[in-house]
Amino acid sequence: MIKQLSLKLKPAEALDDAIIKDYIAQLLGKQSATIIGFHKLKQSIDARSKRQVWINVTLNAFIDEPFAQRNINTVLLQEVANANKKVIIIGAGPAGLFAALKLIELGIKPIILERGKDVRARRRDLAALNKEGIVNPESNYCFGEGGAGTYSDGKLYTRSNKRGNINRILNLFVQFGAEEKILYEAHPHIGTNKLPQIITAMREAIIGFGGQFLFEQKVTNFIVKNNVIKGVTTQAGFSFYANAVILATGHSARDIFELLYAKNILIEAKPFALGVRIEHPQQIIDSIQYHCVSRGNGLPPSSYSLVHQVNGRGVFSFCMCPGGIIAPAATNPNELVVNGWSPSKRNNPYANSGMVVSVELADAVKTLLNNDRPPMTDDRQLLTVNPLTLMYFQQAIEAQAYTIGGGKFVAPAQRMVDFCNNTVSACLPDNSYLPGLNSVSMADVLPPFINTTLQEGFKVFGKKMKGYYTNEAVVVATESRTSSPVRIPRDAISLQHPQIANLYPCGEGAGYAGGIVSAAMDGERVAAMIAEVVGVNT
Numbered sequence: 001m002i003k004q005l006s007l008k009l010k011p012a013e014a015l016d017d018a019i020i021k022d023y024i025a026q027l028l029g030k031q032s033a034t035i036i037g038f039h040k041l042k043q044s045i046d047a048r049s050k051r052q053v054w055i056n057v058t059l060n061a062f063i064d065e066p067f068a069q070r071n072i073n074t075v076l077l078q079e080v081a082n083a084n085k086k087v088i089i090i091g092a093g094p095a096g097l098f099a100a101l102k103l104i105e106l107g108i109k110p111i112i113l114e115r116g117k118d119v120r121a122r123r124r125d126l127a128a129l130n131k132e133g134i135v136n137p138e139s140n141y142c143f144g145e146g147g148a149g150t151y152s153d154g155k156l157y158t159r160s161n162k163r164g165n166i167n168r169i170l171n172l173f174v175q176f177g178a179e180e181k182i183l184y185e186a187h188p189h190i191g192t193n194k195l196p197q198i199i200t201a202m203r204e205a206i207i208g209f210g211g212q213f214l215f216e217q218k219v220t221n222f223i224v225k226n227n228v229i230k231g232v233t234t235q236a237g238f239s240f241y242a243n244a245v246i247l248a249t250g251h252s253a254r255d256i257f258e259l260l261y262a263k264n265i266l267i268e269a270k271p272f273a274l275g276v277r278i279e280h281p282q283q284i285i286d287s288i289q290y291h292c293v294s295r296g297n298g299l300p301p302s303s304y305s306l307v308h309q310v311n312g313r314g315v316f317s318f319c320m321c322p323g324g325i326i327a328p329a330a331t332n333p334n335e336l337v338v339n340g341w342s343p344s345k346r347n348n349p350y351a352n353s354g355m356v357v358s359v360e361l362a363d364a365v366k367t368l369l370n371n372d373r374p375p376m377t378d379d380r381q382l383l384t385v386n387p388l389t390l391m392y393f394q395q396a397i398e399a400q401a402y403t404i405g406g407g408k409f410v411a412p413a414q415r416m417v418d419f420c421n422n423t424v425s426a427c428l429p430d431n432s433y434l435p436g437l438n439s440v441s442m443a444d445v446l447p448p449f450i451n452t453t454l455q456e457g458f459k460v461f462g463k464k465m466k467g468y469y470t471n472e473a474v475v476v477a478t479e480s481r482t483s484s485p486v487r488i489p490r491d492a493i494s495l496q497h498p499q500i501a502n503l504y505p506c507g508e509g510a511g512y513a514g515g516i517v518s519a520a521m522d523g524e525r526v527a528a529m530i531a532e533v534v535g536v537n538t
């Protein structure tokens with residue numbers, strides 16, 4: 001017999017299968033030996049009680065029943081080397097990779113063109129960035145095999161469950177090597193150390209089934225005839241032709257946004273969010289969330305999610321990384337961007353999170369006009385109608401952060417309470433950011449509306465989480481690549497660009513996803529639509 005049960009366990013108990021079997025037996029009035037095994041279906045942490053943190057587990061128990069391995073819904077790929085239909089995918093991030101796998105499943109040949117390098121070669125460029133302060137504009141935390149997803153934190157939760165089948169995406173990750181626990185944990189996480197192998201396995205499958213996967217092929221032009229896209233050309237001088245083109249270049253491909261704008265292909269300014277990354281000692285966050293001095297055995301480093309409105313403007317935490325590292329995520333020299341990641345064990349002594357403020361087009365126009373380095377024009381009207389204005393704003397703040405940091409990706413920083421009191425910190429705490437921090441006034445980096453909204457937000461968050469508002473935390477600038485500052489429009493039904501037939505804007509860069517899972521789901525959705533439109537063997 002297989003029976004579904006729910007248990008409430010102490011953290012150490014949840015780690016011990018023998019204890020779990022004993023609880024199952026007790027609950028059913030059976031001998032422990034009759035419980036052959038179990039599959040966890042859901043697992044979450046309940047830290048609401050100040051006296052005891054509980055782990056809630058829902059599972060299927062096998063009682064006097066042969067134990068069967070968990071059924072991973074593997075996706076069946078088919079040989080596509082000689083398929084009649086071909087699709088160019090620009091960008092090998094989660095959107096591009098999952099689109100490719102879906103196309104192969106449906107019998108269509110993907111041709112992936114990626115500007116960056118494979119995961120291995122990419123690692124060397126990340127080392128140069130962290131240790132020497134040198135960024136390769138084609139190979140960094142955002143560009144290269146697996147896109148921004150490869151050296152990301154690998155948190156796999158998303159609120160966009162209406163956009164596709166989250167379980168299918170998680171199962172695919174397991175099919176390519178992720179641990180099964182991502183299928184039942186409330187907040188699944190892979191970790192930066194494990195993602196590269198998974199991405200490599202995906203590439204090997206894509207090539208193995210006849211797809212094409214080309215690195216260091218930066219797309220620099222679209223081949224369009226009579227408003228129908230026929231193919232693309234790359235910087236290396238090659239042309240590629242196909243039945244459709246998926247544009248999945250991510251939120252950092254500014255040259256793609258500029259190319260679309262230059263070619264009069266419709267794009268729109270898209271509000272996004274910008275701010276800082278905040279880092280606390282992990283122990284402070286654990287003691288707040290778990291109501292204890294030390295979290296002890298069985299509990300993972302704790303996380304948080306915070307949101308507040310200041311005068312109608314949102315300030316919120318973003319991409320929280322318990323046990324994590326702050327990373328230099330810039331794609332260009334002389335621009336400073338930070339983001340966060342953590343290894344699968346989340347065993348670094350720091351907890352970092354983006355803390356960002358929503359930015360509208362009007363904010364960007366105002367800031368750029370008040371800025372002494374306007375990037376393109378001082379004409380308010382031009383800025384208001386230019387779809388790249390929010391991107392220019394983002395770029396201007398990143399450049400300012402680089403300058404104030406002092407170069408080589410040393411980041412401007414301030415202790416949290418000092419930041420809120422507008423006092424330059426006398427010294428900075430130990431931290432995880434490898435290129436180093438420089439104690440400055442954040443008011444010299446961030447526009448006043450962001451600075452003051454963050455200050456107000458931190459004070460409110462300190463009331464929500466006692467101990468959060470502390471000078472042991474450090475504020476680091478700038479967290480600016482939260483989502484795309486540009487949207488590439490597409491028809492809600494056909495998913496094609498409204499002006500250019502067979503062009504499919506996709507993923508985070510086009511404005512249809514935010515994070516790994518939603519980008520992957522969007523890639524699948526677009527691929528399935530293309531299969532419907534172009535057919536398979538016709």
Ligand SMILES: Cc1cc2nc3c(=O)[nH]c(=O)nc-3n(C[C@H](O)[C@H](O)[C@H](O)COP(=O)(O)OP(=O)(O)OC[C@H]3O[C@@H](n4cnc5c(N)ncnc54)[C@H](O)[C@@H]3O)c2cc1C
Pocket residue numbers: 090091092093094095096113114115116141142143144145146147148149150151152153154155156157217218219220248249250251252253256319327329339340341506507508509513514515516517519
């Ligand atoms: C450090 C870090 C940590 C993160 N942590 C998380 C997390 O824990 N959870 C989460 O859900 N999300 C996280 N993210 C965000 C996540 O990685 C992105 O949301 C996701 O990767 C977006 O997928 P995408 O495929 O749409 O675009 P991307 O991943 O950005 O991929 C776009 C790809 O297109 C390529 N490209 C760009 N221009 C061209 C061109 N002209 N020609 C050819 N190729 C081109 C790029 O090189 C890149 O490989 C993190 C990001 C970073 C940087």
